[in-house]
Amino acid sequence: MIFTCQPGFTDLLAGELSAHGFAPVEQGAGWVRTEPGKRVGDNALHPLPDLCFPQMALLEPVEIAADSVNALAAKITEQFLTTAKTERFEGEWPFLFEEAAEMDGLGRRVKGVEKMVEENLKKRMSRVAKLAVADKPRGVARLRGLYVFFVDFKRAYVAREAVFGGQRRMADDEQAPSRSYLKIEEAYIVLGREPAFEETVVDLGAAPGGWSYSASKRGAKIVAVDNGPLKGGAYNNYKIEHRMEDAFTFRPAPDQVFDWMFCDLVEEPHHVMENLIQPWLERGWCRRFVVILKFGRVDPLALLRDVRAPESVFSRCATNVRVRHLYHDREEFTIVGELK
Numbered sequence: 001m002i003f004t005c006q007p008g009f010t011d012l013l014a015g016e017l018s019a020h021g022f023a024p025v026e027q028g029a030g031w032v033r034t035e036p037g038k039r040v041g042d043n044a045l046h047p048l049p050d051l052c053f054p055q056m057a058l059l060e061p062v063e064i065a066a067d068s069v070n071a072l073a074a075k076i077t078e079q080f081l082t083t084a085k086t087e088r089f090e091g092e093w094p095f096l097f098e099e100a101a102e103m104d105g106l107g108r109r110v111k112g113v114e115k116m117v118e119e120n121l122k123k124r125m126s127r128v129a130k131l132a133v134a135d136k137p138r139g140v141a142r143l144r145g146l147y148v149f150f151v152d153f154k155r156a157y158v159a160r161e162a163v164f165g166g167q168r169r170m171a172d173d174e175q176a177p178s179r180s181y182l183k184i185e186e187a188y189i190v191l192g193r194e195p196a197f198e199e200t201v202v203d204l205g206a207a208p209g210g211w212s213y214s215a216s217k218r219g220a221k222i223v224a225v226d227n228g229p230l231k232g233g234a235y236n237n238y239k240i241e242h243r244m245e246d247a248f249t250f251r252p253a254p255d256q257v258f259d260w261m262f263c264d265l266v267e268e269p270h271h272v273m274e275n276l277i278q279p280w281l282e283r284g285w286c287r288r289f290v291v292i293l294k295f296g297r298v299d300p301l302a303l304l305r306d307v308r309a310p311e312s313v314f315s316r317c318a319t320n321v322r323v324r325h326l327y328h329d330r331e332e333f334t335i336v337g338e339l340k
């Protein structure tokens with residue numbers, strides 16, 4: 001399989017894969033290839049485990065190599081036509097070309113191959129070609145399509161099936177007071193749900209207010225807990241009540257259950273898990289959550305194991321838990337889930 005991730009986090013991706021029994025055989029900036037057949041049964045009946053670092057996993061990729069754009073496009077087209085012969089295309093399907101990061105000029109070359117494959121398909125299967133969408137699906141998904149990943153100028157992997165972790169680049173909003181805004185927007189996609197009109201949100205460590213602002217745009221009512229000031233679209237926002245309190249000691253009113261708990265503190269992650277997340281989840285003070293844990297000063301893979309351990313507060317109290325290294329995350333994990 002080929003797994004892709006944020007460039008700069010490839011070693012962590014390889015480490016996570018090894019921990020799950022996938023043996024890495026090759027890697028470059030933002031991708032890891034694992035040995036075929038090392039794990040048996042990774043098919044639709046036995047899906048991949050829910051992984052944190054991969055943004056996309058190409059299943060059973062076939063290697064193709066050629067010198068020119070024309071020859072690469074011809075081989076990819078052939079591979080698609082051969083495998084699609086008996087397939088029915090009823091709706092839109094993903095047509096995705098990506099490449100290893102940090103290789104000067106590779107992106108331009110890949111665009112050239114992509115255009116040529118598109119033209120080839122229009123000639124050979126015009127109805128099917130019209131249904132192709134050159135974008136990742138929204139959310140966590142396993143889909144058939146055409147996936148091509150270039151590891152260098154002359155070599156690519158072609159797959160017909162891929163698994164997506166839900167990460168994607170989000171659009172900014174000029175009123176958003178921080179880049180964190182992009183993370184919460186992306187987290188909704190991973191969870192498959194976003195705050196609805198009049199739902200209640202507690203935002204622990206809210207300033208300058210990117211997450212609160214994002215929830216306010218959807219009409220939710222937010223309690224933003226932070227000693228720091230709110231800014232931009234979060235400042236003087238009638239949907240947001242700013243409470244200058246300590247996130248670790250802030251408590252809901254008796255019998256109050258927030259629809260959402262957001263937590264984005266620059267603090268030691270175990271301290272956050274034990275002294276903040278644990279009381280909120282164990283006592284059922286919220287229905288669902290988006291939490292960031294910073295891994296800059298700890299061993300990220302050990303933290304990941306702690307989060308996923310059966311005795312962790314997330315495993316014990318929550319369901320639909322997804323731990324992700326988001327497209328917009330830096331040295332941090334985003335964890336989303338719902339209370340059991």
Ligand SMILES: C[S@@+](CC[C@H](N)C(=O)[O-])C[C@H]1O[C@@H](n2cnc3c(N)ncnc32)[C@H](O)[C@@H]1O
Nearest residue numbers: 178180205206207208209210211226246247264
């Ligand atoms: C990364 S920022 C949060 C960014 C925010 N999610 C946004 O979208 O703008 C972390 C915030 O946590 C706050 N913070 C750290 N420790 C806190 C505590 N014990 N109680 C309340 N806020 C705290 C800091 O003041 C800082 O504003």
